[in-house]
Amino acid sequence: MPRLLAVVLVLFSTSVTAEARSAQRGLVEFLNALQSFSATFVQQRYSEQGELLERASGDCLIKRPGLFRWEYREPFAQTIVSDGTTLSIYDPDLEQVTESDITGIPHTSPAALLGHETDVAGHYTITELASDERGLAWFQLRPLDSSGDFSMIELGFADGSVQAMRLRDNLGQLTALNFASVANDVLIDDAKFAFVPPPGVDVVRASAP
DSSP states (O other), X not given: OOTTTTOOOOOOOTTOOHHHXXXXXXXXXXXXXXXXXXXXXXXXXXXXXXXXXXXXXEEEEEETTTEEEEEEEESSOEEEEEESSEEEEEETTTTEEEEEEOOOOOTTSHHHHHHSOOOHHHHXXXXXXXXXXXXXXXXXXXXXXXXXXXXXXXXXXETTEEEEEEEEETTSOEEEEEEEEEEESOOOOGGGGOOOOOTTOEEEEOOOO
């Protein structure tokens, strides 16, 4: 499974203010209640030293429980689809689809945050960060279980929804996602997550992630 998707919460310190506790409760309630998410995105990945390694863009659909469609359009086309049972990765340039069984996405993965009914408060320590120049309210989530791929996930909120994510993996690399045209809890047909390989492409079965 791609690192981002294997990849999408609470211990309060005694110094947390009542206002901060209220904001954190709002974050937990939003993530626990979210049923679907639709957006376009720009994704940038940086090295441990802050060097830009790659930039990509596309659109995504997420529906609970366990359904997602992550479609890269630039600079190279790639489609990643989960119907809750099978993960399909389609590379048009290679004319190949790789399929694998999904045995479960870790509770501490970014995909679990937006796409699964996970116990947010039970799996993360949440810290409220300063708002940025765009007016996004940021929260840092650190998994209580350190065995996953990510050491830190940060969510940027505005207009009642996630507008950005930052993910730090265990190698120190940072992936930044900025979303646009965001829609929460809209009706999404399950057919969007049923991937049918195009005629003539190779289908490769892989082991479970």
